[in-house]
Amino acid sequence: xxxxxxxxxxxxxxxxxxxxxxxxxxxxxxxxxxxxxxxxxxxxxxxxxxxxxxxxxxxxxxxxxxxxxxxxxxxxxxxxxxxxxxxxxxxxxxxxxxxxxxxxxxxxxxxxxxxxxxxxxxxxxxxxxxxxxxxxxxxxxxxxxxxxxxxxxxxxxxxxxxxxxxxxxxxxxxxxxxxxxxxxxxxxxxxxxxxxxxxxxxxxxxxxxxxxxxxxxxxxxxxxxxxxxxxxxxxxxxxxxxxxxxxxxxxxxxxxxxxxxxxxxxxxxxxxxxxxxxxxxxxxxxxxxxxxxxxxxxxxx
Amino acid sequence: xxxxxxxxxxxxxxxxxxxxxxxxxxxxxxxxxxxxxxxxxxxxxxxxxxxxxxxxxxxxxxxxxxxxxxxxxxxxxxxxxxxxxxxxxxxxxxxxxxxxxxxxxxxxxxxxxxxxxxxxxxxxxxxxxxxxxxxxxxxxxxxxxxxxxxxxxxxxxxxxxxxxxxxxxxxxxxxxxxxxxxxxxxxxxxxxxxxxxxxxxxxxxxxxxxxxxxxxxxxxxxxxxxxxxxxxxxxxxxxxxxxxxxxxxxxxxxxxxxxxxxxxxxxxxxxxxxxxxxxxxxxxxxxxxxxxxxxxxxxxxxxxxxxxxxxxxxxxxxxxxxxxxxxxxxxxxxxxxxxxxxxxxxxxxxxxxxxxxxxxxxxxxxxxxxxxxxxxxxxxxxxxxxxxxxxxxxxxxxxxxxxxxxxxxxxxxxxxxxxxxxxxxxxxxxxxxxxxxxxxxxxxxxxxxxxxxxxxxxxxxxxxxxxxxxxxxxxxxxxxxxxxxxxxxxxxxxxxxxxxxxxxxxxxxxxxxxxxxxxxxxx
Numbered sequence: 172x173x174x175x176x177x178x179x180x181x182x183x184x185x186x187x188x189x190x191x192x193x194x195x196x197x198x199x200x201x202x203x204x205x206x207x208x209x210x211x212x213x214x215x216x217x218x219x220x221x222x223x224x225x226x227x228x229x230x231x232x233x234x235x236x237x238x239x240x241x242x243x244x245x246x247x248x249x250x251x252x253x254x255x256x257x258x259x260x261x262x263x264x265x266x267x268x269x270x271x272x273x274x275x276x277x278x279x280x281x282x283x284x285x286x287x288x289x290x291x292x293x294x295x296x297x298x299x300x301x302x303x304x305x306x307x308x309x310x311x312x313x314x315x316x317x318x319x320x321x322x323x324x325x326x327x328x329x330x331x332x333x334x335x336x337x338x339x340x341x342x343x344x345x346x347x348x349x350x351x352x353x354x355x356x357x358x359x360x361x362x363x364x365x366x367x368x369x370x371x372x373x374x375x376x377x378x379x380x381x382x383x384x385x386x387x388x389x390x391x392x393x394x395x396x397x398x399x400x401x402x403x404x405x406x407x408x409x410x411x412x413x414x415x416x417x418x419x420x421x422x423x424x425x426x427x428x429x430x431x432x433x434x435x436x437x438x439x440x441x442x443x444x445x446x447x448x449x450x451x452x453x454x455x456x457x458x459x460x461x462x463x464x465x466x467x468x469x470x471x472x
Numbered sequence: 473x474x475x476x477x478x479x480x481x482x483x484x485x486x487x488x489x490x491x492x493x494x495x496x497x498x499x500x501x502x503x504x505x506x507x508x509x510x511x512x513x514x515x516x517x518x519x520x521x522x523x524x525x526x527x528x529x530x531x532x533x534x535x536x537x538x539x540x541x542x543x544x545x546x547x548x549x550x551x552x553x554x555x556x557x558x559x560x561x562x563x564x565x566x567x568x569x570x571x572x573x574x575x576x577x578x579x580x581x582x583x584x585x586x587x588x589x590x591x592x593x594x595x596x597x598x599x600x601x602x603x604x605x606x607x608x609x610x611x612x613x614x615x616x617x618x619x620x621x622x623x624x625x626x627x628x629x630x631x632x633x634x635x636x637x638x639x640x641x642x643x644x645x646x647x648x649x650x651x652x653x654x655x656x657x658x659x660x661x662x663x664x665x666x667x668x669x670x671x672x673x674x675x676x677x678x679x680x681x682x683x684x685x686x687x688x689x690x691x692x693x694x695x696x697x698x699x700x701x702x703x704x705x706x707x708x709x710x711x712x713x714x715x716x717x718x719x720x721x722x723x724x725x726x727x728x729x730x731x732x733x734x735x736x737x738x739x740x741x742x743x744x745x746x747x748x749x750x751x752x753x754x755x756x757x758x759x760x761x762x763x764x765x766x767x768x769x770x771x772x773x774x775x776x777x778x779x780x781x782x783x784x785x786x787x788x789x790x791x792x793x794x795x796x797x798x799x800x801x802x803x804x805x806x807x808x809x810x811x812x813x814x815x816x817x818x819x820x821x822x823x824x825x826x827x828x829x830x831x832x833x834x835x836x837x838x839x840x841x842x843x844x845x846x847x848x849x850x851x852x853x854x855x856x857x858x859x860x861x862x863x864x865x866x867x868x869x870x871x872x873x874x875x876x877x878x879x880x881x882x883x884x885x886x887x888x889x890x891x892x893x894x895x896x897x898x899x900x901x902x903x904x905x906x907x908x909x910x911x912x913x914x915x916x917x918x919x920x921x922x923x924x925x926x927x928x929x930x931x932x933x934x935x936x937x938x939x940x941x942x943x944x945x946x947x948x949x950x951x952x953x954x955x956x957x958x959x960x961x962x963x964x965x966x967x968x969x970x971x972x973x974x975x976x977x978x979x980x981x982x983x984x985x986x987x988x989x990x991x992x993x994x995x
Contacts, residue, residue: 253787256785
């Protein structure tokens with residue numbers, strides 16, 4: 172088994188709305204695969220079909236080499252976007268419950284829940300009710316619940332939304348740890364920076380259709396060359412530069428796309444006169460740029 | 473199966489830990505105890521009613537007082553007769569009663585009444601029956617002198633409801649009637665007196681009115697008690713005046729009497745007792761209990777589902793269990809919770825009826841405790857609890873799954889109440905006529921079947937009716953579970969406004985796995 176997940180022509184309709192339209196995809200084992208797309212693109216629906224919470228109207232899904240997704244549920248770990256805990260259950264208790272639902276024996280589930288809580292600095296909270304946890308702590312508990320049974324394939328739906336930087340870092344490390352152990356991670360996000368940092372592969376979906384799919388590098392190279400700069404000064408200058416077709420200006424950093432035949436060196440000279448330039452490099456476009464171009468929105472100028 | 477069991481186990485453990493569960497467990501026994509204890513306590517704490525009588529006839533009050541005394545003496549004689557069988561109790565009786573106790577117990581109650589009359593009224597006991605006559609000759613003088621000198625405390629020790637424990641006569645002021653009435657009115661106003669009577673000057677003629685004056689017109693015990701004694705006395709005087717033999721008069725007044733009997737299931741005629749009357753009405757108690765438990769337990773399931781949705785834990789669960797497994801686990805887990813509650817209620821009912829009266833010093837209420845352990849009633853109660861719960865649980869869990877907040881769910885309740893109120897309204901009519909048309913028709917309507925069939929247990933319905941209604945109910949339960957599961961599958965993933973009924977019906981018709989139009993589902 173070299174693919175953790177195979178989708179072939181998967182389609183899902185909600186009444187007249189086609190939420191996922193003939194999507195095919197292969198996720199190799201041991202990879203981190205990012206599902207990108209705007210809101211309503213079909214990311215969550217795709218993930219729910221992989222988890223066999225929804226059934227596809229057409230197409231086949233093979234998860235961990237098995238054509239019957241129900242049969243492999245115990246080997247999957249899933250963190251939905253809409254997630255929560257039973258308010259009245261104790262923290263260790265609910266973790267053990269999740270583990271037992273995944274087929275773990277009661278005793279092992281209990282000791283494992285406590286060990287994980289200790290490892291993640293929540294040991295003192297093991298016997299408290301989950302309603303007493305702060306938001307960040309309950310996010311941690313939910314992630315532990317997803318990983319407690321050592322799933323071979325981990326699927327995280329928008330794991331970074333609403334997290335502070337410390338917890339973003341934590342989730343990122345968890346994802347990398349899973350990969351290091353040779354297991355596979357799929358996560359959906361619309362925070363391009365996160366995807367850019369850790370993804371091996373990118374899957375971009377828009378209006379239910381696959382738009383881009385491949386390694387991070389392939390996806391980025393599919394766009395046109397860009398010049399990335401870091402600067403201080405009035406960014407309005409950038410828009411008036413000759414030879415520049417488009418600008419993605421983020422205030423302190425910017426991405427410039429040249430018109431055909433324009434000379435980057437001439438541009439640099441012009442810039443140095445008007446702005447304080449800290450960095451100037453030529454490279455493939457950012458994921459952000461690829462994303463915006465692909466989903467048809469205009470790069471905000 | 474393992475997953476269903478895990479979900480059920482969690483539901484059970486978590487619910488049993490809630491305060492609501494324990495309140496539910498204790499609610500019924502406390503209510504039941506209150507039902508048994510409070511009336512008795514009220515009866516005991518009811519203070520004696522003080523009253524006064526202005527007698528314009530000059531003789532009626534004295535005659536009534538004598539009748540009161542005869543009644544009390546008869547109570548004392550009856551108490552002695554009752555206790556004669558137990559040496560310990562007999563030992564505690566005051567002197568002459570103790571001596572006469574065993575002889576008294578040999579007399580009939582009518583003889584004891586005649587004896588009491590003979591002892592207190594002038595006469596030599598000539599018209600007594602031979603046994604009473606012997607008794608009169610042996611103990612008459614001793615009893616009469618004991619009674620004339622006995623203190624109220626001695627009598628109270630007998631623990632019999634003598635008239636003076638309930639009604640105490642005060643002396644009325646003498647003097648002109650108008651002034652006396654004014655003084656009495658003030659005493660009634662000041663709560664010094666409960667009421668006073670003004671007896672008509674010539675009650676025998678039946679022309680004038682006597683008066684009863686009180687502040688409290690709802691408690692009529694005093695007026696009825698005193699009035700009937702006075703009426704009896706006046707009747708006797710009328711008979712005397714017209715020279716009619718009292719025996720003839722009694723005979724004329726004897727009503728047509730019925731020996732009420734019932735026909736058993738086998739067609740044999742049997743005499744009936746208190747137990748049969750209770751049996752007739754006991755199902756009503758069980759219907760009420762059934763109604764409360766089915767309703768509260770299936771509502772518990774609904775609220776649980778809503779809570780799972782509003783806390784957003786449901787999708788996490790769905791990554792491990794299928795919606796149908798989750799549904800089955802929840803239904804089983806809450807059923808176990810409900811059964812625990814109901815069984816503890818039954819146990820409490822059984823224990824309370826059996827032992828509580830004993831604790832209170834009253835004799836155990838045997839008919840009630842046999843009903844609490846009647847296998848037909850208990851068996852059908854448990855069976856109909858489970859069937860009724862499954863039916864309503866299937867529907868409520870489906871509806872609960874489409875709600876996102878508790879208030880969404882509460883908005884749906886009034887419609888359910890409209891349906892569920894029917895068996896409650898029909899409870900008394902069906903109890904009165906367990907095999908009537910209303911009872912039969914309602915039995916075949918599945919939402920009402922559990923309650924109505926329970927209600928009819930006194931009938932009881934025929935085996936055929938049991939079989940057909942149960943089959944109908946089971947089929948409806950399967951349909952409800954099937955539909956509930958389909959709604960649940962879609963509903964649990966739904967956010968936003970709850971769908972309209974029309975939309976839910978469309979989900980039920982759609983094939984499994986299809987999700988008919990619903991924007992929020994896609995995201």
